[in-house]
Amino acid sequence: MTLTDFLIGRPLATSEERAEQIGTSAGIPIFGLDALSSAAYGPEAALTLLIPLGLVGSTYILPLSISIIILLIIVFFSYRQTIAAYPGGGGSYTVAHENLGTFPGLLAAAALMIDYVLTAAVGISAGIGALVSAAPSLQSKTLLLCLIALVLLTIANLRGQREAGGIFMFPTYLFLICMFAMIGIGVAKVLLAGGHPSPVIAPPAAPKAIEFVGAWILLKAFASGCTALTGVEAVSNGVKAFREPTVKTAQRTLGIIIAALVVMLAGIAYLVKAYQVVATDPNAPGYDSVLSMLLLAVSGRGAFYYVSIGSILLVLVFSANTAFADFPRVCHVIADDGFLPLSFANRGRRLVYSEGIIVLAVITGILLTIFGGVTDRLIPLYAVGAFLAFTLSQAGMVAHWKREGGAGKFGNMFVNGLGAFVTGTTVLVVLVAKFMDGAWITAVMIPALLSIMYFVRRHYDYVREQVKTSTPLDVSNLRPPLVIIPMPQWSRMAKYSLRMAFEITHEIRVVHVAEEDRAAEFCGLWSHLVLEPAAKAKLPAPELIQINSPYRFVIGPIVDYVIKTANENPGRRIVTIVPELVERKWYAYFLHTQRAALLKTLLLMKGNHRISVLNMPWYLK
């Protein structure tokens, strides 16, 4: 246990829970990292789609970013009200479930779960990808580095949130400081230069335009840019984790996260247009990220550049942490409703939902391994889940307002309805545009996950029905059980087991599976060792059953005899006494045959409810 204590900390009591809850400054890195880090790939994703437009492309980033910011603000107000309406947390699942019904709720939950897995996988792979492009000698170790990062994140999260928040606070704030500094210096330079700044290091010249501006390309660019919104739902899922006053703290945290994101999106768009930055093809040599080009244009290749790039790398890897904070919570809420195995609802020794963390880590590890830790291959699977959950959550809020009514009913319905419409449209656009590239995997996974959820729920309902009773104890016709004792030879264990059998019943059968000619020896001693003492004490004689085994197995014949006896004595309870040699040393497993364990397992698997096992341990001194 010492190693476990060292890695994930001492167990925490439920009464220590309050101390684990977090404030705004810790909440921003924990629940905002995913949303904030989106600034590092959202604008770039939109600009990459505008490459065919040439230099004209960079002029369209401003209206696109304004639309995205408006959408972001709509989503913010929606989630702000969700937090107030649902202070217990649960986010999209709870909202969709309570307002639209079970199926939309589970659909939102499945979408979110898949999205969190991808948040973890993409965050880690993008971060390691950036690290690897900074240090090309590590290229061949990409997957290994991804898995190491995954293990470190998992351990950090199994230790509990406060410490996790502490670990992630530094890179998040460093990232925000760097971005704000870049935007501040950049905007000042642009204004001082009258709108035509001269870059310190100029971005590459824009390629020749090969397409004209059209509605379809702008819609696609808008849809891709919307990946900047992934992660904003995190706060609403985790409201419960915040310090009192819970709702206010959570809303303030969400507000700060959204405001910071808006400043970054607007600032980046403004600078892209002013410095005439056009995205470079990520699949071609000479690729440079938009943020890197902006940093070079504003400040050149100095210490600030490297610190900023470093903070981007860290934030991308740690953005995966949002998934570790929220995936287990979503699983917990769904498990509480019986749609996932109950073990997801059990808190571990550090007041975190350990099983959810471990399942997320395993699935993320599998995804990273399959896709070789390469972000580009994972991206098409991403965003579908997030926007599906947004849509369902906001549609749920529309139903909520409709039902609740009150002042501003129609205004609220309009805001959420608009959000639902725009995010719903985005889901369709992303699905169509990226279907063949991998979105189909998400489209297949969501119904698969839904099937599992319904199956689990049906199974639990069935078990509850089978186990449930309200009738009192029945003590009619009590009768001591029939006891069966396997006895390979006369030993202290055998003697002790037989004595124990006499303490609970008077009907005892001793089974001796004969190995060749040793049976005679045992039976010769039977009268002296057992029958005489029993007769002297006026106890009924145990019956000796000899079984000849043509195979070298002894377990099988014993199991068969127990089941046969149960069938021959209908309504009778059969207790099989299994003596077991126990040694409290790690090497004991290798030295002793595992016959007792095997016998117990086989009786459990092949037996029926009348056959029980009495396990008698015998300890070596």
Added chain:
Amino acid sequence: MTLTDFLIGRPLATSEERAEQIGTSAGIPIFGLDALSSAAYGPEAALTLLIPLGLVGSTYILPLSISIIILLIIVFFSYRQTIAAYPGGGGSYTVAHENLGTFPGLLAAAALMIDYVLTAAVGISAGIGALVSAAPSLQSKTLLLCLIALVLLTIANLRGQREAGGIFMFPTYLFLICMFAMIGIGVAKVLLAGGHPSPVIAPPAAPKAIEFVGAWILLKAFASGCTALTGVEAVSNGVKAFREPTVKTAQRTLGIIIAALVVMLAGIAYLVKAYQVVATDPNAPGYDSVLSMLLLAVSGRGAFYYVSIGSILLVLVFSANTAFADFPRVCHVIADDGFLPLSFANRGRRLVYSEGIIVLAVITGILLTIFGGVTDRLIPLYAVGAFLAFTLSQAGMVAHWKREGGAGKFGNMFVNGLGAFVTGTTVLVVLVAKFMDGAWITAVMIPALLSIMYFVRRHYDYVREQVKTSTPLDVSNLRPPLVIIPMPQWSRMAKYSLRMAFEITHEIRVVHVAEEDRAAEFCGLWSHLVLEPAAKAKLPAPELIQINSPYRFVIGPIVDYVIKTANENPGRRIVTIVPELVERKWYAYFLHTQRAALLKTLLLMKGNHRISVLNMPWYLK
């Protein structure tokens, strides 16, 4: 079980054992493959050491080979008499153990076990190495191919010996035919050419001599050439596997193996001298094996060449099979004497010692992985074990003759003494010459293995002492046990467990670990559900114990309560009833909490001999 049946065959009864036993023609591939395949590397190992002598080297192969053949014949007669003296098998271990004592016996056993692991590893790596040099595109897959070969060999051996013999018969006889054909054609050509044949494809010219002939270099070459002897002990270990008349069949098999090996060693030496073949450096480019050069000189690069090279590859990989036939047998004999875990002595479903096969496969797999499947790195570890076992076995036979006496006593003692002396010298030479290259690993492993053996034996002696008794059953002061039932809620399982408790005792304690405020609900129902029916039946009332758990665990408090109760009731037996929901579906493991299993395990680990567990299964319909 269908997959197991398919892979390793249906279970065989002990009565089917005779049918599994083998004759001469099947015995040669099974027990001779290792010895026969030595012809492919023994002469080459000697010639490689003679490279510094230049062309003069090839003239010394004849006297060296004659010495090795004489040694081989001495060893043959020794083992021929060992087979007759020990028809039960056991080989070097049995002979050394019975005649020299326990320690020399175990030393021989440890040496043999390590040697078998290396036989398996070297056989596989040499075979795959040859395959890979024939198809260089597979070079990067060397280790993977080695492990695939290992898995196939393991499965073949788990199926049982007769089939294993069938699989290996073809390559062994093909190899013998090719070698005999090469020697026959070669010798005929030499004789027809009056001792100066003209090679079809001439071997490379001999390098200039850079050393003079000396006693040390010849001794080293002799020692290396002695690797041709590895594997000749196999038959004596496996005498029991042969068809009746067991001893005669085994002796005939050994005789044929040795005769074939002598013909090959003599023929190869004769042709090497006649064609003036000098070994090439295996670490330098342009390396060609001695057998390959001989085949090219005798017959050119035709179909016969490729068939012969192919048979060499197959025989090398399959020579590992000798280890699979003998390693488990040695483990079995030693386990029977209590020096290895008893599970090595249990026959599996196909009348083979499955555990020995699996352990060999695992250790071989580890060795191959550590050394990357490269023969050259494994070779220095090899041969020490084999020759140490030879030495001890032959020394044991000296003691045997001395004790037994009879006609020819001194002649027999001289033959075995000579063998012991020469093989003992070889052990020392190999150790000194290859110590730094890896022989030290073997030198460390043998004492480590010996320590394990003595530890295991001491442990079993200790256990036997603890368990042994010859006193009869004691039925004085019988008293029904105190029964404890953990009960999280009222259910069919709880009701059934409580009824079972009343059938074996009248003193029952029900433990309810309260999760927050649910305790009150349960306790409110207690009187109606349990106390009233018990009172009506005039049974003593079960005692309700409520435990408040500040942690989210329920198992820990139950275990603590059981142990506390046992301590408060000295001399009293405590039975804990553990109800367990059983579902015979693979996915059940994921859906149900493993609390019952955890409780059982913790009670076993933390409890004492007075605390036993009554496991009550509840089956879902």
